Amino acid sequence: MSPDRSAVEAALRGYQDPYLKADLLSAGFVRQLDIQGARVQVAIRLPYAATSLTAGIAQMLQFAIEAVPGVDSAQVVVDCDVQAAPVQGNLEGLAGVRNIIAVASGKGGVGKSTTAANLALALAREGARVGVLDADIYGPSMGLMLGLPEGTRPQVRDGKWFVPPRAHGIQVMSMALLADDNTPMVWRGPMVSGALLQLLxxxxWDQLDYLVVDMPPGTGDIQLTLAQKVPVSGALIVTTPQDIALLDARKAIEMFRKVSIPVVGVVENMAVHVCSNCGHAEHxxxxxxxxxxxxQxxxxxxxxxxxxxxxRQQADGGKPTVIAEPECQISMIYQDxxxxxxxxxxxxxxQAAAPQISISDD
Structure with a gap:
């Protein structure tokens, strides 16, 4: 006796994706559902980078389906395929890049660059093709943070393209790679904006799923140039818990809202300090x-x-936490x-492409 298709579908609906907050069947992530006698084959494609989860999801669903009356065996395959999200205005996508994520803050010193570096490395560990653009023209730090040797320069192809160096498997571009480390960028706003667009x-860029842009603090020329001329899929806001940082973070969120760039979330740095000697936690x-x-x-x-x-030590040493200690608790937070x-x-x-589901029942 063949299993009832509705019972198999109910087993699939029993798993709720913790990040998209939906079951895989209703959300359209089930690409194939074949029932051949007592055997069931399922193919699922997650729309975001999460290869660290795919094996576990496949196993859970296999067990759930094999518990359905009439099912002797189930084969479940789960993979990931990142698609391009809509961008603001009528801007065209950037060649070689599916999604641009701006990591921003209203205030300096809140750990924005550290967050951008670890986010990029964590996305890469989840199976995505990732690049980082250091958009802080006045104070670029991404090269040091990602461990690029001093004096590293991008190769030039055909006299007009920079080939970005790679660090820990991700592509990196920064003004620091084009100038001496001790040379200040004493430029006015239009020159800075032009430099950003040239770097971008x-x-x-070699077929990136995500390009993480480490923004300078504030809501000035760089931010305006990004909003008007760069196709951004979403912005991540970084802050600390203190009121002054929150005040500036609100300004950053309001700026992105005015230019129709969605804010995908908030990251709070320096939330709590735990004493290494006594274990006392203090905010x-x-x-x-x-x-x-x-x-709000x-x-x-x-x-x-x-x-x-x-x-701090690992970022200063050129091996951010996600690379230096990939299995530690802090790295797990970055992966999440x-x-x-x-x-x-x-x-x-x-929103831009409706999913397609292939279902057969023999």
């Missing part, structure tokens, strides 16, 4: 600020990161952050 459009910069900010604007608080010497960001981008991509 004259870099030969040095206040408590709950990131959660209040996210609630109806977005997710994607992560709340501790004030940790390890995070990456999946959340990818899922928010995927939700927007789903």
């Amino acid at each position: 459009t004259q870099t030969d 040095l910069f206040g408590e709950g600020g990131g959660e209040r900010l996210a609630g 604007y109806g977005v997710d608080l994607i992560a709340s990161m501790p004030l940790s010497m390890m995070i 952050m990456a999946r959340h960001v990818g899922a928010r981008i995927a939700e927007r991509a789903a």
Whole structure:
């Protein structure tokens, strides 16, 4: 006796994706469902980078389907396929890049670049093709943070394209790779904006799923140029819990809302300090600020990161935490952050293309 298709579908609906907050069948992620006698074959494609989860999801669904009366065996295959999300205005997508994620803050010193570096590395660990653009023209730091040797320069192809160097498997482009480390960029706004566009459009990005743009603090020329001329899929706002940082973070969110760039979430850095000697936890910069900010604007608080010497030391050493200690608790938070960001981008991509489901019953 062949199993009842509705019972198999009910087993599939029993798993709720924790990041898209929907069951896989209703959300259209089931690409194939074949029932051949007592054998069931299922193919599922997640729309965001999450290869660390695919084997576990496949096993859970296999067990659930094999528990359905009439099913002798189930084969479940789960993979990921990142699609391009809509962008603001009528801007065309950037060649070689599916999605651009702006990591921004209203205030400096809140750990934005550290967040951008670890987010990019975490997305890559989830199976995505990732690049990082250091958009802080005055104070570029991504080369140092990702461990590129001093004096590293991008190769030039055909006299007009920069070939981005790679660090820890991701593509990197920064003004620091084109100038001496000790040379200040004493430029006015139009020159800075022009430099950003050149870095972005004259870099030969190699088929990226995500390009993470590390923004300078504030809401000035760089941010305006990005909003007007760069196709951005979403912005991630970084803050600390203290009121001054939250005030500036609100300005950053308001800016992105005015230019129709969706905010995919808030990351709260330096949320709590745990004494390495006695284990006492203390909220040095206040408590709950990131959660209040996210609630005010109806977005997710994607992560709340501790004030940790390890995070700082590893970033300064050119091996951010996700690479230096990939299995530690802090790295797991960054991986969770990456999946959340990818899922928010995927939700927007789903608006542009309806899923197709292939179902057969023999």
